[in-house]
Amino acid sequence: MTQTLTEILQKHNERIARQWAVILHEEGGVHYAGRPLNELIGTTSQAGKAYFAAIVHGDFSKVDAFIERICKLRLEGGFSLSEVQKAFEIYRTLLVPILVRELTDDALLSALEGLNACLSRTIFAFSDYFLNMANAQLIEKQRKLDEDLQAAAGIQQSLLPQKLEKRPKIEALDIAWKFKPCETIGGDIFNVIRLDEDHLGFYMIDVSGHGVPPALVTFSISQTLQPHMGYTIRRRPGLSPDYDIVSPGDVLKALDSEYPWERFEKFLTIIYLIVDVRNGRLIYSNAAHPPPPLLRADGSFELLEKGGTIIGMDGILPFEEEEKPFSPGDKILLYTDGVFEFTDDKGELFGEERFHSLVRNLKGLTIEKVLDEIVLSIENFAQGAKFQDDVSLMGIEFKERTMFA
C-alpha cells in the first residue's frame, strides 16, 4: 500500500511541480507573476519532496524547514498572506485527482488525510509567522512613536520656566511651579517672561484634550507670547522708551483674533498677569481660566475674578482687567482646573471649593512649600489613582526688597 503511494508520488512529482509553478506564475497574483518560472519550479519541487517525506514517512522536518524558508522568502518579501496560502492550495487541486484515480478505500483515505495534515500545518504556520511579523512591526512602530513623544515632551518642558540656577535672577519675586501632564505630553503650559527691568509677565494656558494635538497648540501660543513677537511688547521706534508693555486685556484680545475657534476647535483658556516689582502692583486679565487666589501676607484671601470668555469667540465679551496692590509676603497661585477636577475612588469630586479652603489654610509657608502641600493633598485625595487631567501650578511670592550692606 505504502509502496503504491510512494510510486505514485515518485512518478508524478516532477510533473506536478512544473504544473504547480505554471499555475502560480499565471494565476497566483502579481507577486508570483513577477517571479521567473524557473525559480517557482525550484520551490515547488522542494515543496513536493518535503511533502513526500511527510505523507509517506510521517517525517515533517523537511516540511517545517521548507515553510520557514518560504516565510522568509515570500512573506518578508512583501507577498500577502492569502497569496502564499492560496499557492499551497494549488498543490491539493493537482494531487487529489491523481490520488483518487490511482488509489482506493483505506489507501486513498490515508493518503488524503496525510495530504490534508501537511497542508493544514503549512497554512497555519504561515498565519502564525505572518502574525508574529505584523506584531513585531507594530511593536517597532510603537517604540518609534513613544520615542518621538518623549522627545516632544522634552521640547514642551523647555517651554516652562527654566531651572532656578539658569533663570535670570528675578529680584523681589520667588517663583515655584509644578507640571504634571497626565500623559507624556499635554495641553497645559505656563511661563514667565521678562518685559523690562521692572515688569514680568506670567501666563498659564490650558488647551482642552490630552496628548499631541493640544500640546502643539501650546507650542504655538508660547511662541506668540514671546516679547519679540509683538503681542506682549509693542515696539515704538524713535520714541522714548521705544517700547510699550501691552496690557493683559489687549494681549488676550489679540490672541482672541489670532486663534479663532475654527482654527483648532479646542477650548483655550489663558490667564495673563503682569507684575510691576518697582511699584508693587499687579494687573491681570483672564480668558475663562479658573480665577487665581491672592493670599495676602496678613492671611486674608481673595480671588482675582475679572476677565472674559475663552479665546476664539470673536470678541463677544470684553477681557476685563483689574489692578491690585502686590505687597511683600503676598502670594498668587495660577493653576489649571486639573488641580481640582478629579475624583477619588468613591467618585467624589475634589472640587474648587475644597481647593480654595486648602489654599486658605496654607498661610505662613514659603511658596515652594505651598505648592508641595497642594500636590500632597491632591495626591492623598486621589489615592494613587492616575490624574485624569494635566495638573499645572505656578506660585508667585512678592518678597521684601532687602538692601545688603
Added chain:
Amino acid sequence: MQLHNSMMADVLIVWPLEKRIDASTATEFKQKMSEWIDAGNRKIVLNLSEVDFIDSSGLGAIVSSLKKISGEGDLVICAVRETVMSLFRLTRMNRVFDILPSEDEAVRKLSGQL
C-alpha cells in the same frame, strides 16, 4: 445633524435633537442657522433641552449665530441642561446669552409679552 425647526407667529424655534454639539456637527449647525437668518428670520429661540455636551466648536457656532443676528434681531436660548449651563457659567457665556427656563417663556420674551 438633526435640527428640528418650527414657527410660532414670527418666532423661529430651533431644536437640535442631538446630545452633543461638537466638532462633528458645529459647522452644519452654524450653516443652518446662517441660512435661517439670511432668509429673514429675526427672532430665534434655540431650545437646548436635548443637548448635554457642547465643545468649543459648538460654543463658537452658537456665538457666530448670535453675532450674525445681533443688531437686527434676537437669539434667545432656553431649556438648558445643568451640564451645559455649567459650561456657560465657566466660560462666562451666561453673560452673553439670553437664557430662559422654558421654550414658552422664550417665545413670549421675543414676542414682547414678557
